[in-house]
Amino acid sequence: MTRESRKFWLTLVIGLVWFLLLLWPLLGIKDDGTLTFAPAFAVWIRVAVTVIILACIYFAKQQGWLDPVLHPAAKAAGEVQKALLAPPLWIYVILGAAFAFAFPWLFSRYAQDIAVSVLIYITLGLGLNVVVGLCGLLDLGYIAFYGVGAYTYALLSLHYGLSFWLSLPVAATFAAIAGCIIGYPTLRMRGDYLAIVTLGFGEIIRIVLNNWMSLTNGPNGLLGIDAPAVLVPNFTHGFTLELFFMKKLQYLYYIALALAVVAIIAVRRLNFSRIGRAWEAIREDETAAELMGVNTFRFKLLAYAMGAVFGGLAGAFFSARMRFVSPESFTFIESALVLSMVVLGGMGSIPGIMLGAFALIALPEFFREFELYRMLAFGGAMTLMMLFRPAGLIPAKRMGKRSDDED
Amino acid sequence: MDYFLQQFINGLTLGGVYALVALGYTMVYGIIQLINFAHGEIFAAGGYMGVILLSFLAAHGLMETSPWLCLGLSMVLSMGYCAMLAMAVEKIAYKPLRHSSRLSVLLSALGMSIFLQNGLMLTQGVYDKAYPIGFTSGGFDIGTLHINYMQVIILGLTTALLLALNTLVYKTRIGKAMRATAQDKVMSALVGINSNRVIAVTFAIGAALAAAAGIMVGLYYGSVRYDMGFVPGIKAFAAAVLGGIGNITGAMIGGLIIGMVEIMAAAYIPHGGEYKDVFAFVILILVLYFMPTGIMGENVDDTRV
Numbered sequence: 001m002t003r004e005s006r007k008f009w010l011t012l013v014i015g016l017v018w019f020l021l022l023l024w025p026l027l028g029i030k031d032d033g034t035l036t037f038a039p040a041f042a043v044w045i046r047v048a049v050t051v052i053i054l055a056c057i058y059f060a061k062q063q064g065w066l067d068p069v070l071h072p073a074a075k076a077a078g079e080v081q082k083a084l085l086a087p088p089l090w091i092y093v094i095l096g097a098a099f100a101f102a103f104p105w106l107f108s109r110y111a112q113d114i115a116v117s118v119l120i121y122i123t124l125g126l127g128l129n130v131v132v133g134l135c136g137l138l139d140l141g142y143i144a145f146y147g148v149g150a151y152t153y154a155l156l157s158l159h160y161g162l163s164f165w166l167s168l169p170v171a172a173t174f175a176a177i178a179g180c181i182i183g184y185p186t187l188r189m190r191g192d193y194l195a196i197v198t199l200g201f202g203e204i205i206r207i208v209l210n211n212w213m214s215l216t217n218g219p220n221g222l223l224g225i226d227a228p229a230v231l232v233p234n235f236t237h238g239f240t241l242e243l244f245f246m247k248k249l250q251y252l253y254y255i256a257l258a259l260a261v262v263a264i265i266a267v268r269r270l271n272f273s274r275i276g277r278a279w280e281a282i283r284e285d286e287t288a289a290e291l292m293g294v295n296t297f298r299f300k301l302l303a304y305a306m307g308a309v310f311g312g313l314a315g316a317f318f319s320a321r322m323r324f325v326s327p328e329s330f331t332f333i334e335s336a337l338v339l340s341m342v343v344l345g346g347m348g349s350i351p352g353i354m355l356g357a358f359a360l361i362a363l364p365e366f367f368r369e370f371e372l373y374r375m376l377a378f379g380g381a382m383t384l385m386m387l388f389r390p391a392g393l394i395p396a397k398r399m400g401k402r403s404d405d406e407d
Numbered sequence: 408m409d410y411f412l413q414q415f416i417n418g419l420t421l422g423g424v425y426a427l428v429a430l431g432y433t434m435v436y437g438i439i440q441l442i443n444f445a446h447g448e449i450f451a452a453g454g455y456m457g458v459i460l461l462s463f464l465a466a467h468g469l470m471e472t473s474p475w476l477c478l479g480l481s482m483v484l485s486m487g488y489c490a491m492l493a494m495a496v497e498k499i500a501y502k503p504l505r506h507s508s509r510l511s512v513l514l515s516a517l518g519m520s521i522f523l524q525n526g527l528m529l530t531q532g533v534y535d536k537a538y539p540i541g542f543t544s545g546g547f548d549i550g551t552l553h554i555n556y557m558q559v560i561i562l563g564l565t566t567a568l569l570l571a572l573n574t575l576v577y578k579t580r581i582g583k584a585m586r587a588t589a590q591d592k593v594m595s596a597l598v599g600i601n602s603n604r605v606i607a608v609t610f611a612i613g614a615a616l617a618a619a620a621g622i623m624v625g626l627y628y629g630s631v632r633y634d635m636g637f638v639p640g641i642k643a644f645a646a647a648v649l650g651g652i653g654n655i656t657g658a659m660i661g662g663l664i665i666g667m668v669e670i671m672a673a674a675y676i677p678h679g680g681e682y683k684d685v686f687a688f689v690i691l692i693l694v695l696y697f698m699p700t701g702i703m704g705e706n707v708d709d710t711r712v
Contacts, residue, residue, distance in 0.1 A: 015498075022492055026530040029459045033466025138510060140517075185696045192442045193695055195513055196644060200688035203641070211681040332637065336521060343514055376525040382518025383500050390511045 141202025149315025175312025447640020
């Protein structure tokens, strides 16, 4: 054994013992004055075995013992990738679109429900991606815009009976205004301060929603929001147009799909426009961008507003789907969820975000028995992702390093 | 006037707690320029360890015979536990990322915070856990003013811990090493200071202070909850920023101001109680907007933004 390898295993053993010491008091000291070892040990042994197996694989890879297996595997994977990339991109896009369109006919109600959630989160993720991924402004209060959109439609529908379609642009506008209100005072801040201030703003909006009883009905929320409606011709008594409420999940699915598709196209177009390039310049080096004539003030504000628009649209759809809103849905943990989607998938990369939304919303549904461990896994995954793959699963092609990150 | 004095004492108590938590943020920020998001969760873990240990001692009947000893013992053990927890967090989530982008470290911290919060929830349950005893019942009166024992404990202990910390930072070798590392990491490493050790010790001290605050808050309100760390964590951060992040005296003053504003707003502004959590955030935003370096000035190397 070399010195390094001995150190590697020693660290591992110390880490595991340390973990047992941290775990045992939480599970082993009981209120009735007894000390137990079994529950803590049962958890610990599972974690220890998993960690040791992973460490063995890692160690073997470090030592080069796996090369005979990994080399052909990597080669095969490379060839598969090449084969997949051979047909032009539009074939995949058409296949994906066809699948998405046919989805409600192919799958059950339950799967459609999950699909609607995934689509909403894709829209949200893309909106946050504009702020975080493209412009590099870490926003921890993004869910507030979702809340603004949701409450805008809820109130318009309840008090004025305004239709969903008319409310959509209103919700988007209100969210954009909220984005500017939050964006304006924070523009001078960078990095950590910005993150904590946006978090503060998100909390302020949630607390206001929770306490402004006369407007929002406080923690009880608002009930009886209309579903989206369309006018359909009716021929029973000659020709009349009738309001038809799209309450069925299938119709809602298509609305969510339309929103997500609009978001995908819009974010893609933005990314490759002059505005998107300016955002990327700000992300990479704000000072340099400003010196080169990018109006950083205006573009950062625009990034906030554009990101908020998608949040607002998704929010309006959310309240139309649930037909109920309450402040419970707009907590910090939701912001963290959307953020981890963007980070996990790959900041600034649209396929990455779609994958991230799928991984964080749909995958836990397949492991329902582990429901409780869901947020634990989120947290762990976020940290591990930063340690091992900071750019995400599908990294954006153009990504640099901010100059003020240099240590 | 009496009402005001009573609120003043309450504000001082709450502010003392925020100050203790804020010190952990400010010291860590001073040394590695990182918002330790998991700090609020460490505060919660401290509160939980207090419940666990005090319940255990109470079940053995030690609580009736010597409550102060029990409190002291569980406080020391809980501080030790949280110090270990914080060192583990630092080792896993921050140390490997010391040279990567600040966004990565921040996200890693956020992940750790969610992880710890859910770890607490899974091991301790989603419901409030009550402290077996309270020190809030007894107390003494000065004129019409009532001060309960818990407020005395909080004020006394906070002062004692702050004095101890001051001695540690300004009178001992490790404190000197901490100040040197905060000023210039490379240079202090060149003169033989083990910066990794200094950082680990800083995390441990901050966590111990947060644990003490956690127990005191738990005792004051009578119960703990797995997500109790989030809002006080943010408020303490606001306190650290208000005082000038990286500045130990500043963190204490900032904590007192935030606690005082919160209590006074709840007492004197109509509907202030419902919106009391908003005030800390509003102060944070205003301070960062008008005085980005806080009241006492930022004590970190000014090449950073």
